[in-house]
Every structure is written in C-alpha cells, then in structure tokens.
Amino acid sequence: MNRTKAKLVLDGITHAFTDGEKERTILDGLSLEVGEGELVAVTGPSGSGKSTFLSIAGALLSPDGGEVRIDGQPLSGMDAMRLAQLRLGKLGFIFQSANLIPYLKVEEQLLLVARLAGMPRAEAAARSRELLERLGLGGRRKAYPERLSGGEKQRAAIARAWMNGPEVILADEPTASLDAPRGADVMEMLRAEVKARSKAGVVVTHDERVLSFCDRVLVLDAGRLKPA
Amino acid sequence: MFLALREMRHSKLRYALMAAILILVSFLVLFVTGLAKGLSYANASSVVNMPADAFLLSADAEHRLARSELAAPQAERIRELAGEGKSEALGVRMAAVEVDGAGKADAAVLAVDPEGWLAPPVVEGAALAPGDTGKALADAQLKAAGARIGGVLTDTASGRSWEIVGFAQDESLSHTPALFVSPAEWAELARPVRGGAASGGGEPAGSAPYNAIALQGDAQRLEAIAAELPDTALLSKRQVIEAIPGYSAEQGSLSMMIAFLYVISAFVLAVFFYVMTLQKLGQFGILKAIGAGTGYLARSVAGQVLLLAAASLAASLLLIAGFRAVLPASLPFRLDEMTLLATCGLFLATSAAGSLVSIVKVARADALEAIGRTTA
Numbered sequence: 001m002n003r004t005k006a007k008l009v010l011d012g013i014t015h016a017f018t019d020g021e022k023e024r025t026i027l028d029g030l031s032l033e034v035g036e037g038e039l040v041a042v043t044g045p046s047g048s049g050k051s052t053f054l055s056i057a058g059a060l061l062s063p064d065g066g067e068v069r070i071d072g073q074p075l076s077g078m079d080a081m082r083l084a085q086l087r088l089g090k091l092g093f094i095f096q097s098a099n100l101i102p103y104l105k106v107e108e109q110l111l112l113v114a115r116l117a118g119m120p121r122a123e124a125a126a127r128s129r130e131l132l133e134r135l136g137l138g139g140r141r142k143a144y145p146e147r148l149s150g151g152e153k154q155r156a157a158i159a160r161a162w163m164n165g166p167e168v169i170l171a172d173e174p175t176a177s178l179d180a181p182r183g184a185d186v187m188e189m190l191r192a193e194v195k196a197r198s199k200a201g202v203v204v205t206h207d208e209r210v211l212s213f214c215d216r217v218l219v220l221d222a223g224r225l226k227p228a
Numbered sequence: 229m230f231l232a233l234r235e236m237r238h239s240k241l242r243y244a245l246m247a248a249i250l251i252l253v254s255f256l257v258l259f260v261t262g263l264a265k266g267l268s269y270a271n272a273s274s275v276v277n278m279p280a281d282a283f284l285l286s287a288d289a290e291h292r293l294a295r296s297e298l299a300a301p302q303a304e305r306i307r308e309l310a311g312e313g314k315s316e317a318l319g320v321r322m323a324a325v326e327v328d329g330a331g332k333a334d335a336a337v338l339a340v341d342p343e344g345w346l347a348p349p350v351v352e353g354a355a356l357a358p359g360d361t362g363k364a365l366a367d368a369q370l371k372a373a374g375a376r377i378g379g380v381l382t383d384t385a386s387g388r389s390w391e392i393v394g395f396a397q398d399e400s401l402s403h404t405p406a407l408f409v410s411p412a413e414w415a416e417l418a419r420p421v422r423g424g425a426a427s428g429g430g431e432p433a434g435s436a437p438y439n440a441i442a443l444q445g446d447a448q449r450l451e452a453i454a455a456e457l458p459d460t461a462l463l464s465k466r467q468v469i470e471a472i473p474g475y476s477a478e479q480g481s482l483s484m485m486i487a488f489l490y491v492i493s494a495f496v497l498a499v500f501f502y503v504m505t506l507q508k509l510g511q512f513g514i515l516k517a518i519g520a521g522t523g524y525l526a527r528s529v530a531g532q533v534l535l536l537a538a539a540s541l542a543a544s545l546l547l548i549a550g551f552r553a554v555l556p557a558s559l560p561f562r563l564d565e566m567t568l569l570a571t572c573g574l575f576l577a578t579s580a581a582g583s584l585v586s587i588v589k590v591a592r593a594d595a596l597e598a599i600g601r602t603t604a
C-alpha cells in the first residue's frame with residue numbers, strides 16, 4: 001500500500017444513530033486508506049454499518065467524529081454545494097440496484113453528469129461513446145433503462161460513475177441483482193478501470209464471489225474495519 | 229432544462245393530460261376576464277370614454293350620478309375655480325322613449341356641451357349644436373329599437389320629442405344606450421311642464437341643475453377646488469363607475485369566478501407536481517448523490533411547471549382568438565392587450581406558486597436514500 005498516494009482516507013470515524021431514546025454507535029473509530037490502483041472489498045453482517053460507512057466515505061453523510069479526505073481534500077467544513085460539486089467531480093457511485101434515471105436513455109445518463117460538471121458538449125459525447133463501447137453497451141446507447149437487462153443496467157451505472165473521471169469509486173452491493181457470470185463481468189470491469197487509471201475503489205458486498213477480484217478484503221465488525 | 233424536457237418526452241401522455249386541463253382552465257380565465265371587461269364596458273362605456281380626471285358630485289349623493297344635484301350657481305363657481313376649458317357640466321337622467329311613436333326603448337339621457345370635451349365622437353350623421361333643442365345624438369344600439377337619422381324619439385315622462393341628428397358608438401350607462409342632448413335641451417327638460425308652453429322667455433340655458441361636473445387637471449389642483457366647495461365630493465372616474473347601480477355586483481361575481489379559476493389552476497398544478505415529486509423522491513435522492521445540486525433540481529421542476537403553463541396559455545390564446553372570430557355581436561367581450569398581458573402574467577405567476585410545494589419537497593429529498601436501498 002502506498003501511503004503517500006492514498007486517494008481515500010478515513011481517519012477515526014465515529015457515527016451513532018439515535019433510535020428513539022437510546023443512542024447506537026454504528027461506527028467506532030473506523031480508519032481506512034485506499035491507495036492508487038487499489039480495489040478494496042468491505043464485508044460484514046447485515047446491520048454492521050457498511051452502507052453507513054459508504055455514505056460517509058461518499059460525502060453523503062457527515063460523521064459525528066473523525067476526518068474524511070478525498071484525493072487529499074478534507075471534507076470537514078464544506079457546505080452542501082461544495083460537497084455536491086465534490087461528489088460530481090471526484091466520486092463515482094454504483095448502487096445496489098443500478099439506480100438509473102428512468103426517463104433518460106443510457107447515453108443521456110452519462111451526458112447528464114457531464115453537463116452537471118460543465119464538461120464541453122463534444123468532449124462529453126465522445127467520452128460517453130467511448131465508455132459505453134468499452135463496457136459493451138455500444139449498441140444500447142439509445143435504450144431506456146426499462147429495456148435493459150440487470151447486467152446492462154449495472155454496466156450503464158458503472159459507465160455513469162466513470163464519466164467525470166472520479167478519483168474514488170464507491171459501490172454498494174453492485175452484484176446483488178446479478179447472476180454469477182454477469183456479476184463476474186461487472187467486477188472485472190470495475191477492477192480493470194481501477195487498475196488502468198490508478199483510481200481507488202471500495203466495494204461493499206455480501207457476495208463471496210466478489211472478493212477474489214479485490215486486492216484487500218476487510219470486515220466491518222464492532223464499528224471498525226479489520227482484515228479478513 | 230435537460231432533465232425537464234427529457235422527462236416530458238418520456239411521459240408524454242401524463243403531461244399532455246395535465247396540459248389539457250391547464251388549457252381549459254386558462255381558456256376559462258381568459259374568457260371570463262374578457263366577459264367581465266366586456267360587461268363592464270357595456271355597462272358604463274359612456275363614463276369610461278370620458279376624458280375626465282375626476283368628477284365633482286354633491287356630497288350627499290353617495291357617489292351616484294343620478295342622485296347628485298349641483299345647482300346652477302354652484303356649477304358656475306366650479307367653472308370659475310377650474311379655469312377655462314378644465315370643467316364640463318354633465319346632466320344625467322334615465323328615460324323611456326317612444327321610437328317614432330311606435331316601439332319603446334330605454335335610454336340614458338346625457339346632457340353635455342357639444343363643443344366641449346365630454347361630447348362623444350359622431351360616427352354617423354351630424355353633431356349637435358350647443359343651442360339645439362328638440363334634437364339628440366343617439367348611441368348606435370338604439371338602431372335595434374328602430375332609431376334612425378331623422379327619426380323622432382319621445383320621452384314618455386316629459387313628453388319632449390327629439391329628432392335624431394346622428395349616432396355615436398359605444399356610449400352606454402347602466403347597460404342602457406345613451407342619448408346625448410345639448411345644454412339648451414337640458415334646461416327645457418328641467419323646466420317644470422307649464423301647460424305645454426315650452427318655449428319663449430324663462431330662465432336662460434345652462435341655469436338648470438346638473439348632476440356632476442367633470443374636471444381635468446392634476447390631483448392637487450382638483451383637491452384645492454373641492455376644498456372650496458364643502459357640499460361636494462371629488463371622485464375619481466373609477467369611483468363614479470363603481471357606484472353605477474348593478475356595476476359592482478356584476479363585476480364582483482365575475483371577479484370572484486376569475487379569482488377561483490386562478491386558485492384552481494394553482495391548486496391543480498400544485499397537486500399534480502406534488503404527486504409526481506413524491507413518486508420521484510428516490511430519483512431526486514440519486515440525482516443528489518451523483519452530484520446534482522438542489523438548485524439544479526428545483527429549476528428543473530419549476531421549468532417544467534412554467535413550460536407547461538406557458539404552452540397551455542399559448543394554446544388557449546389561440547382558442548380565444550378563434551372564439552372571438554365566431555362570437556355573436558350581442559355577447560359583450562373585450563380583451564385589450566394590457567389585460568391580456570396582465571392575465572397571462574398572473575396565470576404564470578400562480579402556476580409558479582403552485583410548484584413551490586414540490587420544490588420544497590425536492591429540496592428536502594435526501595441523497596442518502598440512494599445508498600443501501602434496493603429500489604429507486
């Protein structure tokens with residue numbers, strides 16, 4: 001692990017949810033560093049806080065304590081606007097179910113995030129074409145999500161996550177809705193992208209088959225990440 | 229607008245149905261507004277068309293032209309205070325007339341100086357002269373009752389007869405066509421009937437009491453004049469029109485309808501977009517998670533609302549234009565550009581207001597929803 005080139009750093013993260021009256025600490029001093037070209041798997045029992053961890057790493061939820069740094073930039077003190085900008089430019093999300101926008105064609109899903117980030121039109125068109133081609137969706141560019149298979153949806157989501165060239169990619173159970181060969185496909189693509197472009201990747205998963213694609217496997221247990 | 233337009237493209241039927249409702253409502257808004265304006269004009273066009281800045285009525289008249297009476301000396305004093313050409317006396321009397329000794333018609337007899345600025349433009353025939361007695365200038369609506377140039381109208385109350393010298397257009401009071409007479413004739417009318425001896429001697433013309441004095445000039449000067457005359461009330465044209473019997477009631481009920489239509493359109497839009505927004509909260513969460521700002525999403529929703537409202541408005545404007553072409557002349561309908569612009573503006577504004585609840589909801593949509601959920 002290359003500590004100087006860490007793309008994603010979580011340092012002593014604590015987070016608690018108040019459930020009615022009693023407070024439940026979900027994350028308790030969690031630390032993690034993910035370097036360039038590294039793909040990390042995070043597993044753990046249901047309810048252990050994996051999604052909570054990912055939300056914090058993805059600047060969607062601010063932790064009660066600790067510091068998150070993305071590409072060297074600390075998140076503490078950023079307002080909602082700057083956080084949204086950061087998610088747009090530096091982070092790529094892949095959710096459990098693909099979470100595509102139903103009324104946008106595959107290509108437009110990519111063009112939307114490019115527009116939001118202010119990428120020039122011609123560049124966005126070229127880049128979306130190239131990404132979709134690479135993910136085997138070249139022929140499905142004009143299809144609505146409702147016409148796509150589960151695997152195609154997930155690949156479209158990956159393409160969208162890569163669109164703005166993020167430094168860190170975060171995936172929450174990306175293979176949960178896919179059969180084994182499709183799941184392997186998706187993971188292979190994720191891995192290839194992370195390696196080829198020296199990005200950092202975190203995959204939260206329950207799926208044993210995913211682990212072999214990752215460089216490190218960590219288990220979330222008692223609010224901390226431990227090697228498996 | 230990237231999102232707004234693509235969503236509308238994807239759910240054409242949904243948005244088309246909504247647009248259809250908006251077209252109907254905005255058409256109704258425009259139609260009733262035109263009707264209200266038309267009725268208002270048909271009711272009081274003679275006063276509306278007077279180029280007066282204000283009117284002086286007697287203080288006890290409760291703004292009613294017909295109840296007001298300004299005696300000759302008072303009228304003379306106002307004339308002196310106002311200055312040359314700044315005041316015009318106005319006599320008003322409702323009458324029933326016999327047309328050429330046959331059919332009957334209602335008319336509003338208006339006495340104005342034919343050479344002054346209250347005199348209506350003549351559209352057919354000749355104008356009156358100040359000294360003319362036994363002659364009148366009629367509103368063209370009286371033609372429907374048989375009036376024609378050279379024909380004779382007889383006042384059933386006073387027995388006086390007037391030969392029609394010409395016609396004016398769009399001159400009515402209390403939905404009754406106007407009949408303009410000269411000050412000399414007004415004096416004859418006011419004279420108590422004395423055994424048929426109508427002419428010769430007696431008071432000079434202009435000495436009869438008038439109902440009101442119309443004034444021109446700036447507000448300060450007009451108030452200074454009114455202050456000199458304790459028994460008078462200075463009223464704006466609007467105040468005088470609103471006190472015409474039936475006017476306020478008529479306009480009031482139409483205004484009520486219009487107001488309700490605005491509320492309905494805002495409400496229909498609000499509910500439609502609110503329901504749509506509720507359905508899409510998950511999507512808004514995803515959009516926020518991948519980096520779309522609240523402002524961008526709010527603009528997208530507001531853009532859809534305004535686009536839908538504007539397109540519907542454009543369609544109903546076309547409908548109104550077509551409708552106007554086939555409208556029977558008896559239906560009073562008036563929609564000038566100013567009213568049209570104001571109505572369209574107000575409609576768009578209420579539509580925008582209707583989108584507010586949705587925008588608040590969008591602003592509250594949580595990006596966190598996107599992670600750890602199985603469905604969008």
Ligand SMILES: Nc1ncnc2c1ncn2[C@@H]1O[C@H](COP(=O)(O)OP(=O)(O)OP(=O)(O)O)[C@@H](O)[C@H]1O
Nearest residue numbers: 017018019026045046047048049050051052053600
């Ligand atoms: N907004 C919230 N308010 C209160 N409690 C919450 C909230 N979000 C999550 N929790 C609780 O925090 C704990 C961790 O939730 P989280 O979603 O991170 O688990 P997870 O590890 O992703 O589980 P799974 O594998 O089932 O997706 C759970 O017990 C959950 O009930």
Ligand SMILES: [Mg+2]
Nearest residue numbers: 050051052600
């Ligand atoms: Mg989870």
